Amino acid sequence: EDQVTQSPEALRLQEGESSSLNCSYTVSGLRGLFWYRQDPGKGPEFLFTLYSAGEEKEKERLKATLTKKESFLHITAPKPEDSATYLCAVQPRAYLMISDMRFGAGTRLTVKP
Amino acid sequence: NAGVTQTPKFQVLKTGQSMTLQCAQDMNHEYMSWYRQDPGMGLRLIHYSVGAGITDQGEVPNGYNVSRSTTEDFPLRLLSAAPSQTSVYFCASSFDRNTGELFFGEGSRLTVL
Numbered sequence: 001e002d003q004v005t006q007s008p009e010a011l012r013l014q015e016g017e018s019s020s021l022n023c024s025y026t027v028s029g030l031r032g033l034f035w036y037r038q039d040p041g042k043g044p045e046f047l048f049t050l051y052s053a054g055e056e057k058e059k060e061r062l063k064a065t066l067t068k069k070e071s072f073l074h075i076t077a078p079k080p081e082d083s084a085t086y087l088c089a090v091q092p093r094a095y096l097m098i099s100d101m102r103f104g105a106g107t108r109l110t111v112k113p
Numbered sequence: 114n115a116g117v118t119q120t121p122k123f124q125v126l127k128t129g130q131s132m133t134l135q136c137a138q139d140m141n142h143e144y145m146s147w148y149r150q151d152p153g154m155g156l157r158l159i160h161y162s163v164g165a166g167i168t169d170q171g172e173v174p175n176g177y178n179v180s181r182s183t184t185e186d187f188p189l190r191l192l193s194a195a196p197s198q199t200s201v202y203f204c205a206s207s208f209d210r211n212t213g214e215l216f217f218g219e220g221s222r223l224t225v226l
Contacts, residue, residue, distance in 0.1 A: 004155065034213040043117070043203050043217030044156070087156070089213065097163075097210050099146065099171060103155030 002027045002092050006104035013078055013111050021073040021086055021107045029093030033071050035064050036087040038106065044087055078111045085109070115139050119204050119218035126194040126225050134189040134221050136204030142216070144207040145187040146171070147179065149200040150220075156203065162187055163210050194225045 003026045013019055025033065032051050036044035048057040050066040057064045061082060063074045073086055088104040120135045138145065146161035158171030162181040176198060178190040187206075191198060201222050205215040 032213050036215075041219070043205075043219050044215070045217070046214045049213055089155075091213055099158060099161045099169070099210075101158075101213060103157075105153055105155050 002090070002102050004088055004090050004102050004104040006086075006088050006107050008107060009105070010108045011110070013075075013109070015079055015111055015113050016077050018074070018076045018078070020075070021109070023071040023073070023088030023104055024069060025071075025088075025090045027090050027092040027102075031091040031093045033066055034089045034091070034101070035071070035073055036089065038085045038087055040084075047086075075109070078109075080111045080113050083109055083111045117204055117206055117216050117218035119202075119221050121221060122219065123222050124224070126191075126223065128194060128196060128225060130194050132191050132194065134191075134202055134204075134223070136187045136189065136218060137185050138187075138204075138206040138216070139185065140206065140208070140216065141184060142206035142208050143184065144210045145181065146205050146215070147177070147187070147189045148203045148205060149173065150203060151200050159189065159202075191223075194223075196225045199223060199225045 005024045007022045035047040038044040048064040053068045061076050065072045085106040085108045087106045089101045091101045117138045143164045147159040148156040157173050160179040162168045168179050201220050203220050204218045
């Protein structure tokens with residue numbers, strides 16, 4: 001069965017303290033892995049798509065990387081405005097549509113000034 | 114540009130009542146979908162549509178109906194509300210049925226007493 005597990009569930013950082021969020025997946029092949037950011041009371045906002053092991057994507061203080069079993073979202077020198085829940089989702093290779101995406105439960109990140 | 118608009122933002126129902134959650138997008142996206150988000154769980158797909166007149170079931174369709182008469186609108190109907198349907202509901206759209214880049218609305222929080 002396709003599964004997506006994110007860790008930790010919650011992470012508290014001081015401003016400027018770099019860290020990483022983990023997304024482990026078990027799927028029958030991987031078509032794509034996606035990262036989203038969700039602010040309290042809002043809908044998720046798309047960040048990155050990764051397709052193959054070794055691929056990296058960057059946006060401001062965020063960098064997403066992908067291996068054959070997991071993805072990391074690295075946050076460098078975070079600021080309070082980076083506080084949010086970060087969601088990971090995978091699209092198994094066996095399926096052709098985004099209706100088959102599976103989401104993880106998310107990591108709630110809090111950055112204290 | 115409004116993007117994906119959901120109404121209402123909050124709703125309280127009694128068990129057995131019916132209601133419709135509205136979703137509209139102004140991006141001319143063919144793909145639209147409904148998710149529910151529960152604490153500690155990932156987003157789960159309820160129903161989706163790949164174009165006007167075409168709908169299909171997702172992972173958790175029981176107790177919900179959808180229709181797609183226009184490209185812009187994709188309402189979600191709760192036929193006879195149950196406490197297990199207490200959740201936050203998100204509508205999402207995408208320009209393509211294959212891409213994992215979804216555009217989400219801000220959500221509708223439903224409580225069933």
